[in-house]
Each structure stands twice: as C-alpha cells, then as structure tokens.
Amino acid sequence: MSTLTPTTPAKPTRGIRSTEAKAPRAQRESPFARVSAMIVMGVFTLYFLVPIWWLLVAASKSRSQFNSTNPLWFADFSLFENIGNLMAYRDGVYLKWMLNSALYAGGGALVGTIIAGMCGYALAKYNFPGRELIFNVVLGGVLVPATALALPLFLIFSQISLTNTFWSVFLPSLVSPFGVYLARIYASASVPDELIEAARLDGAGELRTFFTVSVRMMVPALVTVFLFQFVAIWNNFFLPLIMLRDETLFPVTLGLYAWNSQVNQIPVLRDYVLIGALLSIIPLIIIFLLLQRFWRNGLSAGSVK
Amino acid sequence: MSAPAVPMTDAPGSAARKRPRAARPRVQHRGAILAFVLPFGTLFALFYLVPIGYAIYQSLLVIEREGTFGQATEVFGGLTQYILVFQNGPFWQSIGRVLAFGAVQVPIMLGLALLFALLLDSPLVRGKKFFRLAFFVPYAVPGVIAAIMWGYLYSPNLSPFSAVTENINFLSADLVLWAIANVVTWVFVGYNMLIIYSALLAIPTELYEAARLDGAGQLRIAWSVKIPLIMPAIILTAIFSIIGTLQLLAEPQVFRSFSSAVTSTFTPNLTVYSTSSIPNFNLAAAFSVVLALATFILSFTFLKFTQRKEAK
Numbered sequence: 152m153s154t155l156t157p158t159t160p161a162k163p164t165r166g167i168r169s170t171e172a173k174a175p176r177a178q179r180e181s182p183f184a185r186v187s188a189m190i191v192m193g194v195f196t197l198y199f200l201v202p203i204w205w206l207l208v209a210a211s212k213s214r215s216q217f218n219s220t221n222p223l224w225f226a227d228f229s230l231f232e233n234i235g236n237l238m239a240y241r242d243g244v245y246l247k248w249m250l251n252s253a254l255y256a257g258g259g260a261l262v263g264t265i266i267a268g269m270c271g272y273a274l275a276k277y278n279f280p281g282r283e284l285i286f287n288v289v290l291g292g293v294l295v296p297a298t299a300l301a302l303p304l305f306l307i308f309s310q311i312s313l314t315n316t317f318w319s320v321f322l323p324s325l326v327s328p329f330g331v332y333l334a335r336i337y338a339s340a341s342v343p344d345e346l347i348e349a350a351r352l353d354g355a356g357e358l359r360t361f362f363t364v365s366v367r368m369m370v371p372a373l374v375t376v377f378l379f380q381f382v383a384i385w386n387n388f389f390l391p392l393i394m395l396r397d398e399t400l401f402p403v404t405l406g407l408y409a410w411n412s413q414v415n416q417i418p419v420l421r422d423y424v425l426i427g428a429l430l431s432i433i434p435l436i437i438i439f440l441l442l443q444r445f446w447r448n449g450l451s452a453g454s455v456k
Numbered sequence: 457m458s459a460p461a462v463p464m465t466d467a468p469g470s471a472a473r474k475r476p477r478a479a480r481p482r483v484q485h486r487g488a489i490l491a492f493v494l495p496f497g498t499l500f501a502l503f504y505l506v507p508i509g510y511a512i513y514q515s516l517l518v519i520e521r522e523g524t525f526g527q528a529t530e531v532f533g534g535l536t537q538y539i540l541v542f543q544n545g546p547f548w549q550s551i552g553r554v555l556a557f558g559a560v561q562v563p564i565m566l567g568l569a570l571l572f573a574l575l576l577d578s579p580l581v582r583g584k585k586f587f588r589l590a591f592f593v594p595y596a597v598p599g600v601i602a603a604i605m606w607g608y609l610y611s612p613n614l615s616p617f618s619a620v621t622e623n624i625n626f627l628s629a630d631l632v633l634w635a636i637a638n639v640v641t642w643v644f645v646g647y648n649m650l651i652i653y654s655a656l657l658a659i660p661t662e663l664y665e666a667a668r669l670d671g672a673g674q675l676r677i678a679w680s681v682k683i684p685l686i687m688p689a690i691i692l693t694a695i696f697s698i699i700g701t702l703q704l705l706a707e708p709q710v711f712r713s714f715s716s717a718v719t720s721t722f723t724p725n726l727t728v729y730s731t732s733s734i735p736n737f738n739l740a741a742a743f744s745v746v747l748a749l750a751t752f753i754l755s756f757t758f759l760k761f762t763q764r765k766e767a768k
Contacts, residue, residue, distance in 0.1 A: 180580055180674065188580035195572070196590045199646065202605055203593065205616050209608075222616030266495040273492035279483045285493065292504050294695075294755050296703045298725050299748035302732055302740055303507035306514060323503040331496060357488030386598040388706040389725065393732070404600040404706075411604050412713045425608070428601045435596035 203432070210429040214422055230426075237426045245427055247399055248406040252385055253434070254317075255402055259324040260381035267327050267380075268373050271334025272361060276347060286335065292328035298389045305393045319394040320402070324384045330376040337372030338365070374445035378438065385435060403431045508748070515742035530738070537742035546721035547743060551750070553633060554723050558701035561637040566693055568641070569648035574678050576649075577656040588653070592646035599643060603710035606639045611714060627715035636707045644700075648693045655689035656682060691762050695755045702751045705729070 205223060211230035212220065220226040237245050274286050304323055308314045342365045350360040366373070391405045401409070407427050410420045483489070518533030541547060572591060575581050594602065608614050610626040626635040659682065667677045683690075705725035712718045720730040724747045732740035 180578075184674070185580050188575050188578070189582070192572070192575060192581055192587050195568075196587065199591050199594055199642065202609060202642070203597070205609065206605055218614070266499065269492040270496035273489050277485060277489050277492075279486075279489050285497070288505075289500065291752075292500065294699065294752050295504065295508070295748055296699055296751050298703045298705060298728075299511070299744045299751070300504065300507045302728055302737075302744050303511035303514065304503065305732070306737055306741070307507060307510055322499070326496070326499050326503050328500070328504070357485050358491060361492070382595070386600075386706075388598075388600050388709075389729070392709075393729070404598045407604065408600050408706075408710060411607075411710065414713065424604060428604055431601055432597050435598075436593065439592070439596055 206425060206429050210426040214419075217422075233422065233426045234430070237423050237430075240423055244398060245403075245406065245423070245430075248401050248403040249431065249434075251317075251400060252402040252404070252431075255320055255324060255387075256381045256384040259321055259384045260377050263325040263327045263380050264330060264373055264377040266325065267330030267376055268334045268366070268369060269361065271331045272338045272342070272365060272369070274331070274335045275339035276342065276344070276365075286331075289328045289331050292326075293332060297383075297387075301389045301393050304390070308394065314394050315396045315400065317400060320387075320391050320400075323390060324380075324387065327376065327380045327383075330380060333372055333376055334369065338369055341372075342368045371445050374442055378442055381438065382435065403427070407431065511741045511744050511748075514738055515745050517738050519738065533738075537738050538746070540739055541742045541746055546719075547724065547727050550721050550724045550727050554701055554704055557633055557637055557704070558698060560634075561641060562694065562697045562701060564637075565641045565645055565697065566648055566690065568645050569652055569693065570683075570690065572645070572649045573652035573656055574682065576653055577682070578674050578678070580674065588650070591649055594643050594645075595647040597643060599640075599706040600710055602639050602643050603636075603707040606635070606642070607711060607714040610635055627711070627717065629717035632711060632715050632717045636704075636711060639707050640700075640704075644697070648697070651693050652686055652689050655686040659685050687762075691759070694762075695758060698755050698758060699751055702747065702754070 201223070208223060208225055209217065210233060211228050212226050213229045213233075216226040270289075274282055300323070304319075305314060308319050313319050346364060346368075347360055350364050351357075355363070385402070386404065387402070388404050388408070391400075391402050392408075395401055395405065398406070398409070407424055410427070411424045414421045414424065515537050516532060516534065517530045518536050519528050520531050521528050572587075576584050576588060581587065597605070607627075609617065610621055612618065612621050612625065615621040625631065663681055663685075664677055667681050672680070703725055704723045708718050708722045708726055709729075712720075712722075719726075721727040724743065728740050728743045728747065731743060
C-alpha cells in the first residue's frame with residue numbers, strides 16, 4: 152500500500168537497499184542460476200527487438216535492395232530518401248494521418264484524463280447518495296469491450312449525420328472508465344482530507360482546491376491514465392474503421408491498414424507501409440520514455456489494492 | 457456488477473460510519489460534486505450507456521418488406537435476431553476459435569510476463585533497466601502495425617527468416633491462428649510484465665529477509681512469498697487479457713491481406729463487422745450484444761472464481 156502515496160517512500164529505500172545488498176547477495180546465487188537467467192533474458196530480448204530491427208533495416212533500403220541484400224543488415228542507407236518519398240506521396244497524406252492520430256490521441260487523452268480525474272476525485276472525497284452506484288456502473292463499463300460499442304455508436308451517429316467526421320472518433324474516445332477507477336483509488340489514498348479541509352478554511356472553492364492542490368498529489372495516477380488512454384486511442388482501429396470513409400480523417404493505423412490491403416494492386420505501397428510503420432512507432436516510444444518516472448509509480452497503484 | 461468494487465473500495469457501510477464526523481444530514485458541496493461528476497457522467501451515458509441500450513433496441517427489430525422490391529420497414533421482431541444468432545454456425549465457430557486462442561495464448565503470455573517480472577525482481581539479472589525497456593518496446597507498436605510487420609516476417613518470400621518460412625507456412629489455415637497469437641503475445645508480454653513487476657516492487661523487503669533467514673532460496677521465495685502477494689495484479693492482467701482476446705479484430709483483419717485462411721467470420725468481432733457491412737445492422741447488433749454479454753460473464757466469473765480461491 153505504501154506505493155499509493157505519491158512520494159512512494161518504500162520504493163527509494165528498496166532501491167538503495169538492493170544495490171547495497173547486491174554484492175553479498177549475488178554471490179549466494181549459484182552461477183548456473185545466474186547464467187541461465189541471463190540466457191533467458193537474452194533470447195527474449197532478441198525475440199522482442201529483432202522484428203523492430205528488421206523494420207528499421209527494411210525501411211532504410213531502396214526498393215531494388217529490399218530483396219537482394221541481407222534482410223537484417225543495412226545496405227545503402229536511404230532511409231531519409233524513403234521518408235521524403237513517403238511524405239511526398241499523394242500530397243503528404245501520411246503526414247496528415249500522423250497529425251490526425253496526434254489530435255485524436257493527444258486531445259482525447261488530455262480531456263479524458265481531466266474528466267476522469269475529476270470524477271474519480273469526487274467519488275473518493277465526497278459522500279453523496281448514489282456514489283457507490285455510479286462507481287459500480289463505471290466499473291461495469293471497464294468490463295464492457297469497447298468494440299461492442301463501435302457498431303451501435305455508428306448507427307446512432309448515422310442518425311444524426313455525424314459519421315465520417317472528426318467528432319465521430321474523437322468524442323467516444325474521451326470516456327475512460329478505467330481512468331475513473333484508477334483516479335478514485337489513487338485519490339482516496341494520496342489526497343489527505345486534512346489538506347482539503349485546510350484549503351476550505353482558507354476560503355478556496357471546491358473546484359479551485361481540486362485544480363490547485365489535489366491535482367498535484369494525483370499526478371502519477373493522472374499521467375498513467377493519460378498514457379494508457381493515449382495508447383488506447385492511438386491504437387484504436389475498429390471505431391475509425393467503422394466510422395470513417397474520408398481518407399483525410401484517418402488515423403495512421405487505419406491509413407496504413409488501407410495501404411497494406413492494396414499492396415497487391417499497387418506494389419509501391421509496400422515500401423510506404425514499412426517506412427510508415429516505423430515512423431508511427433516513434434511518437435509512442437518517445438512519450439513512454441519521457442513520462443517513465445510517472446507511469447511506473449501510477450501502475451503500481453492500479454494493481455495494489 | 458457490484459462485486460468488483462468490493463475489494464477495491466470502502467464498503468458502503470464504512471462510508472456511512474465516517475459520516476458522523478461531519479454530522480450533517482444534507483449533502484455538502486452539492487454543486488461541486490455535480491461539476492466534478494457531470495462531465496464524465498454525461499459522456500459515459502452518451503457513449504457507453506446509450507449505445508448499449510441502442511444496440512439492444514436494434515437487435516429486437518426485424519426488417520420487413522412489402523413484396524420483393526417494396527419499401528423496407530423496421531418492425532419489432534422480439535427475439536428473432538437472437539434465434540438467428542444462435543443458429544449461426546460461423547459465429548459460434550468464431551467464438552470457439554477465440555476461446556481456444558485465449559486458453560493457449562493468455563497463460564503463455566502471462567506466464568512469460570510473470571517469469572520476466574520475477575527475474576527482474578531477483579538478484580540473478582543484471583542490466584534490469586535495459587531489459588525492462590527492451591521487453592516493453594513492442595507495446596508501443598499498435599496492433600495493426602505489429603500485425604503488418606509480422607505479416608511480412610511470416611511471408612515465405614519476403615521474410616528475413618525465409619529458411620524457416622519456406623518450410624513452415626505460418627499463414628496456412630492450420631497455423632494462422634497461432635501466428636496471430638504470437639503477434640498478440642509479442643505486443644503484450646512487456647506490458648503485463650510491467651504491471652506485475654510494479655506489484656513486486658511494492659512488497660516490503662522485510663518479508664524476503666525473513667524468508668531468507670529461514671533459509672529459503674530465490675525459487676522458494678518467488679513461489680511462496682512473491683506470487684501469492686502479487687495475485688491481485690496477475691488477476692487484473694488476466695481479466696484484461698480475456699477481454700482483449702474476445703475482442704480480437706485488428707490483427708486478423710490485417711492478416712486477411714496476407715492469408716486467405718482468415719475468413720470474414722474468423723473472430724466474433726470480424727463477424728460483427730462483416731455482418732454490418734452487408735448491411736444487416738439488426739443481426740450485427742444482436743451479435744454485439746451476445747458478444748458483450750459473453751465477455752462480461754466470462755471476466756466476471758473469472759473474477760468471482762479467483763476471489764473465492766483467494767479467500768480460502
């Protein structure tokens with residue numbers, strides 16, 4: 152439970168301790184165990200990274216060298232030339248897709264995190280009738296597969312002529328029941344009642360208290376909610392597939408999927424699919440690296456009850 | 457529905473017990489509570505509850521035509537669509553397919569995730585930061601992109617491992633399901649590993665010290681101390697994996713352009729999609745409702761089952 156507090160006092164001590172204790176402790180483990188553990192980790196590192204390595208190598212090759220050279224090592228390095236071609240193809244529609252994905256995922260996750268944080272905070276910090284009912288309904292929402300909603304959403308949106316618009320993908324993405332769940336357990340563990348009470352005595356309104364004081368204590372949970380919602384929207388496929396017809400509204404996943412299914416008719420698309428796939432991974436990796444410190448703390452809050 | 461909440465939150469009773477401190481009969485801060493809950497509540501109602509209700513409503517309608525080319529009208533048809541669902545062989549085959557998929561893939565994936573998390577948490581492995589990151593990187597690859605990438609890796613002529621793929625056709629009718637299972641495993645092992653690993657980090661070290669003083673080795677500590685303590689995290693990952701398995705769509709949909717063995721009814725969601733493109737929205741809605749119910753029941757039963765086991 153100690154990791155639920157934002158300062159996570161347990162973890163730093165644990166870290167220091169294990170490094171101090173490492174030398175004597177490691178000696179006690181048999182060399183056989185250590186070697187086999189490292190072999191397991193090494194083999195699976197290859198399993199996880201070789202496909203991405205192959206993608207990088209393949210994306211860096213010109214078309215003529217794609218089949219004729221070692222698929223796992225570079226030939227003439229024409230990655231940037233290939234990227235240039237991709238960007239120029241069909242008036243830079245790929246760039247538009249990346250931008251769309253950034254808007255759907257960035258905007259959706261940001262707004263979604265704020266409203267999920269507010270709702271979770273209210274469920275944790277206020278007593279009101281219907282509180283448990285709301286929480287249970289939201290929790291039930293966690294178990295409802297999002298894809299089951301895509302079709303009825305399409306039917307509803309087509310009644311009000313909202314299909315094939317930015318909003319048809321953006322609006323449903325805002326809702327994150329898991330975010331409310333995580334925000335609630337985190338808020339009840341890490342925002343002290345005394346603090347809220349003190350802010351009240353100072354004359355701050357409830358909303359102001361939340362946005363200036365409480366939010367700060369909830370940062371690890373909120374970053375985690377943001378990240379996972381970002382990834383969920385960035386990876387979302389069924390909703391855009393069912394909603395969108397207009398190519399210029401596609402997120403990058405749907406765009407690359409569309410290209411990949413036309414490879415047999417238009418062979419040049421294969422090159423663009425591979426380069427596009429490589430580029431589409433990079434934003435997520437960067438975000439994960441930048442926010443590492445936060446989401447690792449937040450994750451433990453979700454799993455520790 | 458209330459069950460998942462029980463272990464995670466204050467029971468309603470304890471909330472009531474706290475009240476006397478405030479000792480006020482009326483709800484305080486009513487406006488603020490509304491302001492906090494309404495934005496999410498409204499969107500949740502609009503984009504979760506209404507669609508569920510609408511899907512149920514649509515699934516109860518049938519299309520009636522006056523003559524062969526007459527005007528089509530939707531009329532109430534009771535459970536007609538559900539009878540069609542239960543008579544639909546391909547749909548149940550697809551359910552069977554994803555259940556087989558889940559029965560094999562979920563234990564392998566979570567077993568690997570648990571193994572890696574335990575290894576990262578043990579003194580046996582060096583370079584933990586590197587491994588943690590390397591194993592997690594595939595999670596940054598969207599399912600569609602991962603499927604495209606592996607589609608090339610599997611293909612007999614384009615694969616860098618053509619020595620293997622020329623002899624074993626991973627895209628054949630027999631193997632394609634397991635080829636997809638590999639893609640899903642590749643993407644999600646690292647993610648599940650991190651959830652379990654975070655739970656391991658939260659265990660106070662004193663517990664190990666005690667076990668170690670009693671002479672327990674790493675394996676013994678992992679089995680008797682660590683795994684029981686991180687069971688909630690493992691259950692959480694299992695539930696999300698079960699939900700994910702039944703929802704399988706992006707990967708098989710992509711594989712349709714690599715392998716003719718992936719039919720338009722390969723998974724339940726593909727069935728929903730292809731039925732709605734016919735278009736037969738009423739039947740597709742009934743498929744959706746049955747699938748959502750099946751998912752809900754399966755994950756809920758799993759939760760109940762594991763909770764009972766834990767209680768023992």
